[in-house]
Each structure stands twice: as structure tokens, then as C-alpha cells.
Amino acid sequence: MKFEKFFIPSDELGVRLEIVAARPEGDGPFPTVVFNHGSTGRGQNRALYSRTMAPAVIADYFIARGWMALFPQRRGRGKSGGAYGEGLAQDGSGYSCDAEIALAGFERAVDDVDAVVRHLRGRSDVNQNRMIIGGVSRGGILSIAYAGMRPGMFCGCINFNGGWLGRGCLSHELVNPLLFERGAPSGISTLWLHGSYDQYYRIAHCRGNFDRFLSAGGQGKFVAAPMGHALMFKPALWKEHVDRYLLALG
Incomplete structure (x- = not known):
């Protein structure tokens, strides 16, 4: 498997986004x-900001099943x-717990996913009817919410x-359920994979x-794994669940 790296325009004038792609033969x-990365822990180590995130374990899984995987930064x-x-807090102390600042950061992330979707729509090697979005940590909640904010864009x-x-x-007790609730209007089945011993x-x-997502009309399956x-x-711990999920998508 080989990774391809390239850049696309963002919504911000003159700013480009790096994308890493893994393609089948x-x-x-x-x-x-489209698989979205998470945060940088507490946001205090600036050296982590420049680290490109394209987990081989995700690329390998999807390539083996004939899927192309894109990892936008x-x-x-x-x-x-x-x-x-x-x-991020203005004083450089890392991520802010202020809900207003956190939500503004989320909206900024949504703008970047919009730019990625525009790129996808112009690619002849993408099956436009079989696109899914996913991610880990901040990328996971971003993906669920984005699917509901842009219904009809992704099938999973x-x-x-x-x-x-x-x-x-x-404020995580306010911000997280609020953002997950935004995913409810997607109209698609979703898969939630969580570690029972998650430190965050x-x-x-x-x-x-x-439960908040379901109560708002969302659809999905929740899996708690011993991790x-x-x-x-x-x-x-998750490939069989994802196998069944992809099979159900058709």
C-alpha cells in the first residue's frame, strides 16, 4: 500500500489543506x-500540530475491502x-473549556470538511453513491455531526x-451531547465504537x-469494547462490527 499526499484549497483565501490518500489497485x-483525525491531547504541545495523521490501521482495513481512504488534515x-x-485558549494553555470557544473551533473544523467534500465531488475515482465519513476522538464527533448538518452527502x-x-x-457534559445531536438529521445508520476504559x-x-442522538431521531449502533x-x-476489537456495517450499507 502506498500513500499519496496532495493539497486542496480551503475556505480560507490562500490556505491549502493536506490530504493523504490510500487507493486500491x-x-x-x-x-x-473520509477519515478525520482527532485533537493533540491537551493542545499544549505545538510540535504535535505539524504531525500528519493517516493511521495505517484504518487505511489497511479499507484498502483490503476495495475502499479508498482519504485522511484530510x-x-x-x-x-x-x-x-x-x-x-485553543488565548493564553496558550491548551484547549479551552469555555463552551463558546469550543463550539467556534468545531465550526472551523466543519468548514474544512466542506472543502474536502467539494474536492471529492470532482473526483472520477470516487463512487459518489458510496461515500462514508468517519473519524477518531474529535474526528469522530465531527463526522457524526457533519453527516447530520449535510444530509444526503454520505451514506454512512x-x-x-x-x-x-x-x-x-x-463543559464536556454540555458540548458533546449538543454536537452529537446535530448528527440526528442525517437519515443514515451510524456506527459508534467506544472504549469502555477511555481516559477522556x-x-x-x-x-x-x-441516547441523546437517538432521542433526536438519529439511527445507529453503539459498541463498547474492552479498550x-x-x-x-x-x-x-472492531473489524467484525465494521464488516457487518459496511455489508449492511450495500
Whole structure:
């Protein structure tokens, strides 16, 4: 498997986004997953901002099943241009617990996903009827919410350990369910994969987010696996669930 790296325009004038792609053999069009990265822990280590996130474990899984995987790097992350502005406190102490700042950071992330979707719509090697969105941690909640905010864009959504604010912020009890609720209008079945021992999000909180999503009209399945926040790197715990999910999508 080979990764291809390229850049696309963002919504911000003159700023480009880095995308890493893993393609199966052949010309396509391929069913395609857009997989969104998470945060940088507490947001205090600026060296992590420039690290491109394209987990081979996800690429390998989808390539083996004939899917193309795209890993966009949002503004200020990886080799993407612009400043990293997803809810950082102004004093440089890391991510802010202020709900207003956190939500503004989320909206900035949505703008970047919009740019990725525009790129997808112009690709002849993408099966436009078989596109799903997914992600881990902040990328997981971003994917669920985005699918509901842009209904009809994706036919499926996979959330690994999703949440925007961790339990170190009291406001996570407000922000996370609010954002997950935005995903309810998607009209598609979703798959939520959470670690029972996640150090950032208690499993009861995650189930509560899922219940809030269902109560708002969302559809999906919740899986609690015996793992922490690194669940994504243990495919033995999730691949059968994802296999069944993809099969059900058709």
C-alpha cells in the first residue's frame, strides 16, 4: 500500500489543506471513506500540530475491502496551511473549556470538511453513491455531526471514541451531547465504537451522547469494547462490527 499526499484549497483565501490518500489497485470509481483525525491531547504541545495523521490501521482495513481512504488534515494540522484554531485558549494553555470557544473551533473544523467534500465531488475515482465519513476522538464527533448538518452527502458514518471536550472540562457534559445531536438529521445508520476504559470520555457519558442522538431521531449502533482511547489501533476489537456495517450499507 502506498500513500499519496496532495493539497486542496480551503475556505480560507490562500490556505491549502493536506490530504493523504490510500487507493486500491485499479482506476475505480471506488467506495470512499473520509477519515478525520482527532485533537493533540491537551493542545499544549505545538510540535504535535505539524504531525500528519493517516493511521495505517484504518487505511489497511479499507484498502483490503476495495475502499479508498482519504485522511484530510484540518487547518494548522499536519502540513496544512493556516493557524490551528479548534478551541485553543488565548493564553496558550491548551484547549479551552469555555463552551463558546469550543463550539467556534468545531465550526472551523466543519468548514474544512466542506472543502474536502467539494474536492471529492470532482473526483472520477470516487463512487459518489458510496461515500462514508468517519473519524477518531474529535474526528469522530465531527463526522457524526457533519453527516447530520449535510444530509444526503454520505451514506454512512463511523465514530471511534468520539467527543469534542474531554472530562477534564466540566463543559464536556454540555458540548458533546449538543454536537452529537446535530448528527440526528442525517437519515443514515451510524456506527459508534467506544472504549469502555477511555481516559477522556467515561463510557456512561458516551452512552448518554448516543441516547441523546437517538432521542433526536438519529439511527445507529453503539459498541463498547474492552479498550481505552486507543481502540482504533486494535482492529481485532472492531473489524467484525465494521464488516457487518459496511455489508449492511450495500
